Amino acid sequence: MSYSSQRPNWPAVFAIAFCVACLITAEFLPVSLLTPMAADLHISEGAAGQTVTTTALVAMFASIIITSLIKNTDRRYVVIAFAILLSLSSLIVAFSTNFFLLLGGRVVLGIALGGFWALAASVTMKLVPPHALAKALSVVFGGVSIAMVIAAPIGSFLGNIIGWRNVFIGAAVLGGVCSVWLMKVLPAMRDSSVEKESMLGIFKQTGVMVAMLAIFLTFCGQFSFFTYIRPLLATVSELDVNQLTLIFLGFGIANFIGTSCSAIVLKKHLMRTLFLAPTTLFFCAGLFIIFGHIPWVASMIMVLWGLTFGFIPVAWSTWIARNLSHQAENAGAVQVAVIQFANTLGAALGGLLLDGQGILAPITLCGGLMLVTAGLIGFALPKHTATHQ
Structure with missing residues (x-):
């Protein structure tokens, strides 16, 4: 991986982080707007939740296909194109009149999300020299935490005031801001040193198969629960819209704190964090099943959940950066x-x-998957692979 400058390009790094925050916000908006979206389009909440499924499915394929298609294309234009797609997808959703048009908008978002995420780490590497990379990546991942703070509470709050469609129009405006900002600050990033090794070649590295399985189980569990957090809290804990907004805000702030503190903890305790995080979420799930009908207990569980999950994406990205830095785009x-x-x-x-x-x-289901993940990390992930800086 080559670095385009000996000086960190912080305006470009912050633009990337802002775009990440906007993309993740758009991805998570249906979580807090599930009930009004379902009512307006005359579908079940379970069906409305599949808008999240659709985006994730498309993003999965987009992340693999796009890195193969762009080859040595200037990453500046590719990243800007994804920001434009963010606006387009939000407008399609905002003006959808049926379930299939709604899914179409989420398909477009999936393309932008998968492509942008696949390139985020490698593009960041091109914007800063090696000594500033850790700080730059923490800024970019901070965009995810900000989105976790913003998406659910703001979506729930604004959706109750201006309607869910106008919330998505707002997301389209954010996409426009992203596009303009990126155009102004991103330098040309045409890289002739295209990674020649097969994308699947990373699985030959020690521990990668176990790591990817653990990542899969963790996020599968998280989304089986998080996608339906609004009907869960409204039904089990009997919370109204204002209370839900506060809990979403608490979840997001706690997630931001977890992400912000993770760099310090992960420096010395990466493997321990990878094990303890899903273990904690397993106990959170169990506590909610037993005591979730008590509103204040449910609130505390959600805050602890947000704090704990804040460590997980950064921890796994750190593990991958330490072990697969020579294949940045493929690994991403x-x-x-x-x-x-x-x-x-x-x-x-x-x-x-x-x-x-x-x-x-x-x-x-989430609790069960977190327990399996903790066991996999504790007994099968080689500990020596992540010990070097």
Whole structure:
């Protein structure tokens, strides 16, 4: 991987982070708007949840295909194109009159999301010299945490005031801001040193297969629960819209704190964090099943959940960066594909279980998958592979 400058291009790094935040916000908006979207389009909440499934499924394929298609194309134009697609997808959703048009908009978002995420780490590497890479990546991943803070509470709050369609129009405006900002600050990033090794070649590296399986199980569990968090809290904990907004905000702030603190913790305790995070989420799921009918207990569980999950994406990205830095774009593409496939399956299974087995079924599945993940990391992930900086 070559670096385009000996000086960090922080305006471009922050533009990338802002675009990441907008993309993740758009991806998560249906989570907090599930109930009004379903009512307006005359579909079930389980069916509305499949809008998340659709985006994740398309993103999975987009992350793999796009990195093969663009080859040595200037990454500047590719990234800007994804920002434009963010606006287009949000407008399609905002003006959808039926379920299939709604899914079409989410397909367009999936293309932007998968492609952008696959390139995010490698593009960041081109914007800063090696000594500034860790800080730059933390800024980019901070965009995810900001989206976790913004998407659910703002979506729920604004959706109640201006309607869910206008919320998506707002997302389209954000996409426009992203496009203009990226045009102004991104330098040309045409890379002649295209990675020649096969994308699947990364699985030959020690521990990669186990790591990708653990990532898959973690995100599958998270999305089987998180996609349906609004009907879960509204039904089990009997919370109204204002209370839900506060809990979403608490979840997001806690997630941001977890992400912000993760760099310090991961420096010395990467493997321990990878094990303890899913273990904690397993206990959170169990506690909610038992005590979730008590509103204040449910609120505390959600805050702890957000805090804990904040460590997970950064921890796995750190593990991959330490072990697969020589294949940055290939590793990024595979990681995104695995996560998006997990999101797809998790949201789909959660919706089926919600409609077929009851309101607690999705979080029960999540708890089980987190327990399996912790066991896999504890007993099968080679510990020596992630010890070097």
